[in-house]
Amino acid sequence: MVNKYQELLIKRKEARTRLDEALKNFKGVKHEDSATELQESQLNVARAHLISIEEEIKNLRNE
Numbered sequence: 001m002v003n004k005y006q007e008l009l010i011k012r013k014e015a016r017t018r019l020d021e022a023l024k025n026f027k028g029v030k031h032e033d034s035a036t037e038l039q040e041s042q043l044n045v046a047r048a049h050l051i052s053i054e055e056e057i058k059n060l061r062n063e
Contacts, residue, residue: 008057022046025053 022043029036 005060008053012053012057015053019050028062
């Protein structure tokens, strides 16, 4: 359990770094611009990934 917890903390840090970098470069969705729509989709995936890691960490803490 401790090993998995440590792995999740590392993954969370990496995911947070990726999300912060994506947010820094994201200026919003321009009307009918597929490149910015793709950026937004990638941003949403990064957010969801971070949330799932944080939920898994929370579950490990509660065990």
